[in-house]
Amino acid sequence: MQLMRDLWSLIKSKQTALLLFTGVAGYASVAQPARGNWAPLTGALLASICGATVLNMVYDRDIDRKMSRTANRPLAAGRLSPAAVLALGAILSGTGLAWAFATAPLFGLVVLAGWFLDAVVYTVWLKRRTPWSVLWGGISGGMPALAGRTLALGRVDLVGLLLALAVLLWIPTHIMTFSIKYAADYAEAGVPVFPNTHGTGFTQRVISGSTLLAALTMLAATWLLALPWGVIGVAACLGAVLVGLAANALIRPSVAVNFQLFKFASVYMVAAMGLIAFT
Ligand code: HEM
């Protein structure tokens, strides 16, 4: 039972679910998909995302041990063998990437870009060196949405790029809010994050600016998709709530207000991508 729980926690289930959902939304945003089908979309994408995440867990086990939030993860706590989990991450990654390339080379390239930016550029190269690592992690996080759209359409288009950009611009709302709350933990582990390197005020200004841009970018995507006006209105309202929460965090900064924004950021992404997927 503990083994099952440990294996489950290796894939950061909530993060993986949201990433996969953005891929589904990108795919479903095309009314009549020209290529591919749901099996490679969900299967190859899920295996690649899980593969990258499992490899991230292996590489980060030393810093995870130093943070109270992550110290009980199975590798950090020594309950699983790094070699075995490395093999699992490699198998998942290999299967997912091979399936993606076999389905459609362009889809494979976008999935590979997401995998590489997370597993290599973010995790191995930048996370311990610079707070700007989140930029590359954010680009990686936008790749599932672009991959889904690209598989359905057979080419990269503006809407796909806007969906990926919306995820990237949403990243500060998602992770910088979180790193304000856990700044001491990150400092302890030696991971540079904006609140520690540039100060909380600067971080909050970046969050507000990029939240506004993320909401506008998502709105532009819904408009280009020619979704019904009512749906665009709902997307605008959701964006307005997100921007309002970010403005509140800027005007009346507190750990609680910030964390409220972190939580709502996930709700916003699910809802906005849901509107795109199911309209
Ligand atoms: C630079 C990129 C990213 C970083 C550094 C990052 C970091 C984090 C961290 C530290 C957590 C908290 C984990 C915990 O509670 O222990 C988290 C949670 C989460 N992440 Fe990310 N993340 C990134 C990108 C993404 C992307 C692109 C998505 C999906 C589109 C995503 C979805 C989630 C979800 C759904 C959660 C759970 C949130 C909750 O508990 O309310 N993340 N992320």
Ligand SMILES: CC(C)=CCC/C(C)=C/CC/C(C)=C/COP(=O)(O)OP(=O)(O)O
């Ligand atoms: C198409 C494809 C395969 C895309 C890959 C998408 C993917 C897995 C993005 C990861 C996003 C990311 C950098 C999370 C950071 O985790 P962290 O290590 O900062 O979080 P932690 O501190 O909780 O471990």
